[in-house]
Amino acid sequence: MGKTWAVFFAVNMIAMAALCFAAPAMGMWMPEGVSTHAHDVDFLFDVILWITAFFFFLTEAILVVFLWKYGCGCKEAPATGVPGFLKPIAPLIDTPHKVEMAWTIVPAAILLYIAFAQIGTWANVKYQSRRQQFLGEDKTPVTIEVSARQFEWRMRYPSAERFREWLKNPNDSEVKKDIDAFPRNPHADDVHVVNELHVFGEPVKGPDMDEWKGNPVLVYLSTRDVLHSFNLPQFRVKQDAVPGKTIPVWFVPTKPNTVKIESGSSTMWLDGRRDAKGEPDRMLIWDIACAELCGWGHWRMIGRVYVHRTQDDFLEWLEQAGKSEHGRTAMTR
């Protein structure tokens, strides 16, 4: 009887572990991270995953072995001459303190390691004081005010002209002040877009191959009605938009997903593509999926992130968006 149940527990546990191992192969795992801090987040996830997996196997194995060994029907001969299935107290129990100390201190050390390993990454992406340093002092971030509402994301960009000015003098204190004041200081020529987050990067020549470097992005996040959550899974970015507050969010993309396609007189920017000719790639479609329940339309409050390959592409898009009608820049839907 005992052995049956031991096997029952073991089979279930193994099945679950197997599912964990099989899931990545079936394409059900974290999507590729495409921001500079995504690697850190994924690394910490993996650290915790391996540590917890180890303890999962350890404890479940111990449980199964004990069930196998000490289940009824497999009892040892009584050693003390008392009747029944009685047997003497295990020597281990006589000195439980040592065991207990061990299994308190070892997990404590591991847990403290886990806790302190997290702080750096967390500070980089959330602490106000780290923002400049993390994004690069001499870079002009793409500054966007994202205002959430039921059930869409409204983005406000500086005009192409203003943004060009910023790009020219990234270290100028006036520019820095202007960027800081962006959410409180709307201009008439600001560019308004719905559900589209356009950012950019620039190809650079690396030491041995061509690389692509993203330009930092600074999002001022607010909402005018209920809680929403600005969730870019591929970028490992998530931040609730809180009524009454404007919360800065920042990240640096590491991969472009948008190509410029000129067909006749019109220019289009399509996401989900590696190059102008290639087929669309689902892995390159990056959604902004609201992650905080915000009402009946919560599930379909979805935007897209467009990472332009070059600064010029982006500026051209920005110019055109500034000219075109409100919210009509989306080329992909």
Place this chain on the structure above:
Amino acid sequence: MIHANDEPAVPMGLPLPNGKLAMWLFLVTEIMFFTALIGSYLIYRNGQPTASQPWPTPHDVHLAEWIGAVNTFVLICSSLTVVLALWSLHVGNSKRAVQYIGVTLALGCVFLVIKAYEYQQKFAHGILPGRVFEKLDSPHGYKYMRHVQEQLEHIEKHGGVNDKAKKACAELLADIRAGKLQPKDVNERVRGTKSIKETNPGKEFITTKDSTYVDLPERSRPKDAPMVEGILEMDTHAHLSYSIPFGNMWASCYFAMTGFHALHVFGGLVVFAIMLVMAWRGRFGPQNAQMVEVTGLYWHFVDIVWIFLFPLLYLV
């Protein structure tokens, strides 16, 4: 291996009667309850208000400090009488104890009556959650102006202010009807700028030629703007609304905190009334000492809550 035998059957538990222990535990939950009330009040008060848009002062919201102080005194007295009631029972004087309980009940009622008077003042001035005018930019400002216009028309028809104020009211009404005024101007002429210094101690003042006033956004004006004598400064009893930044939040907190405190006072009074009924029927004596003690614990706690509410709402 230990030998765990031959232990005498010792009585277990704390040397506290169940009722008293349970009351202390209940007070723990009450402490957490009022901590949440007071804690959130502190956050509202210190969170959003800024130097330019401060939390209302007692004067802004028609709150008289001395009334709060009197109420504090009343509750302290009742705390003393209830502990003396218990003391009287211990020294065997049940009759005296009943008298003390009667006094406690009376003092509690006095507290509630004073509280009710205060509430009535708030109702009369419309300082109620969700009904205070805060913002004067449109569209709230125009709502405010319309509201004042209605109030002025009421005054025009039924009077209710002194002569000096009546003239100012008529002028203001005429100006509003003529469409000459912005909501901010209306607010200034209702509220005035003279008394602001007195009622905003410690705030930054901008001194002008003939007056000083605190720089509040609703009242922020050029530095050389002339002083305005408001209608409310001419007649403090005029029923005219004015803008109170964070007035709604203040009213929400005030009514929530004092309301729940008053409910607790009322609960205590019910128990005291029951005791008096018991005494009247001749069923009250030294055997009720624990009842008095437990109720007393509760009553003192209610007193302690007020000891914190008074400075937080009226003084600081």
Place this chain on the structure above:
Amino acid sequence: MSEQHHDHSHGDHSHSHGDHSHGEHSHSHGGDAHGHADDAAAHFRSYIAIFIALCVFTAISFVFNELVRGGIISPMTSATVIMIVAIIKAGCVAYIFMHLKADWGKVYCIMIPVVIMCVMMIIVFLPDGVLGWR
């Protein structure tokens, strides 16, 4: 402990305590009959003393508040004094009126956590309300 052997069909807790002439004195030091009168008088005096102290403290906080209006002290000073006075008043009421003087040894294990919890809760709330993003 005596409760379980009482008939709890009249389960009112105020009755449940057996020996009234002794048990109710849990707030007094000795609890025994001797020195009863002295004890009682001492208690009476302490109650009156605390009452007077409370009145004085109330007056102090009121006066400090008025001093601010007169511009004699800063609002910060007065707020600090007033809050300290409030805490002292609460302490007086709890210590003497609520007999914590005698019962502290029995209820401290409830009271200390709750006080810690109160202070901690407010402190932890503050950064969000006060220092957070506007």
Place this chain on the structure above:
Amino acid sequence: MSVGHPPTTAAPAHHEPSFLGKYIFSTDHKIIGMQFLFTSIIFLGLGGILALLVRIQLAWPHAEIPILREWFVDNGGRMTESFYNMLFSMHATVMIFFVIIPFLTGAFGNFTIPLMIGAPDMAFPKLNMMSYWFMWPAFVLILASFYAEGGAPAAGWTSYPTLSSITMPAGEGLHSPAAPNSGHGQIFWLLSLTCVGISSMMGSVNYITTIINMRAPGMTLYRMPMTIWAMFITAILQAFALPVLTVALIYQSLDKSIGTTFFLPDGLTFGNWSAGPGGGQTLLWQHLFWFYSHPAVYIMILPAMGMVSDIISTFARRPLFGYRAMIYSIAGIAGLGFIVWGHHMFQSGMDPRLGTGFMIATIMIALPSAVKVFNWLGTVYRGDIQFTTAMLFALSFVALFIIGGLSGIFMAATPVDIYIHDTYFIVGHIHYVLFTSSLMGIFGAIYYWFPKMFGRFMNEFWGKVHFALTFVFANGVFFPMHILGTAGMRRRIPDLTATAFESPLLTLNQVMTISAILLGLTQLIFLANFLLSLFLGKQTTERNPWHSNTLEWSAPTPPPHGNFDVPPVVYRGPYEYGAVPNRTEDYLPQTLKFDGPVPAASGH
């Protein structure tokens, strides 16, 4: 000075109460416990049905559901999003406030506390009755909310403002511009939870007083069974945390009804409608709510831990390993539990520096949980495990709590939480803790104490069938949730085909839903077994069928009003199982006066 008296020997005589007095308005803790038990089982059914509807919608988002089709004619026969939001909101509310908490503290707290400490009843039997009857307004209100205009609340069980609390200006009704369900139904919800809170508060004060002051002679604190320790600490958690939730609930009710703005900031705009002046703080609701609801998570697991400790020790025939360590770890979980609420709010806009502090505290709370797991394993070591149904459920608690505990570490880590916050990972985690741990513990406790409660056994064969199927299907539903979360699937969405990263997960969702339906059907076995055993089960012939040490087994079966025919006196700790010379049984009841060496006192 001392209020303790030596016990009198004669139990007081009781007149036999009428049926109404005995079963409806009973002040007997056992009857009140059973009242909680039955209502919890009914609500378990309701919550389960809601959950199945959620699962069906998730697996086949575009299908017309046979029965519901008639309700949604306007929507082309498909479930509306508002209805879906209502389903999961009410599923969580019902399961947490009307199933798990009443099961643990209501049913088993009431039944076990006086029996296991050797008291004739609770300290305040009438208060105890009130605490059950205060649940009834809550029951009525929560059920009424389904029929309220706009439907039951759909803002999640967390009911975050402003979605939940915005209404039209004061005096213009309760309609919410944010969501149709956030009007009248939300008010019912708030009032209902307030009633639950009052009930729980009465209960907790009563429990603490009873455990402190009503223990049988000799029952020192360190001789109390783990169940009692867990109930004790749970009651303390409730006493500390509940008032804070009550304040939050009252504030939100006022926001909705009379126009206060505690949780409503300035400048809210819904469509073309702009709300009046605010000044409140949205995040404060989350702080107040989680200040209660995080400890509530422990309220929902600690009693189960205590009961499982008792069951494992009994059926492993071994002293509970590290008895004191178990107590300290429960106390540690409770203490730390009060400073970790912020981990629900890492991405909420809370000051991130607070997040760091909360993270460290949260990760450290895994430590006492780990100690408990190791101690259970140590208890099984060298035991003589009897695989009764109760024991199987208890063992599955241990096996699956490990998963729930370990998955918690992911969310506790702030950067990792950025990714998995509000995904199915957290859904998987909470179901591992609440279903496969708490509910498994509850099932175990039902099978364990059923003979004492009703004088009959539950059917062991069908019990084991119930266990095996529950175990398999529960894992089949809840384990894949971790995978879904890792793939980024958001929680609280009715349709996952809207985004590129979620749509490939549909197949797995369908597998889970089938598993969930089977899990639901499995519970019918339990229901049948429970109801039939009430009347047809094998009768217990002895007081102590499991050969257990704790006091309740020394009372008659079922225990009469007043519980014990002989007032018990306690001579030893509760876990002295094992070989004893000169004794033919391998257990030493707490009431047994026994000369000679006894098994190692647990945890010394």
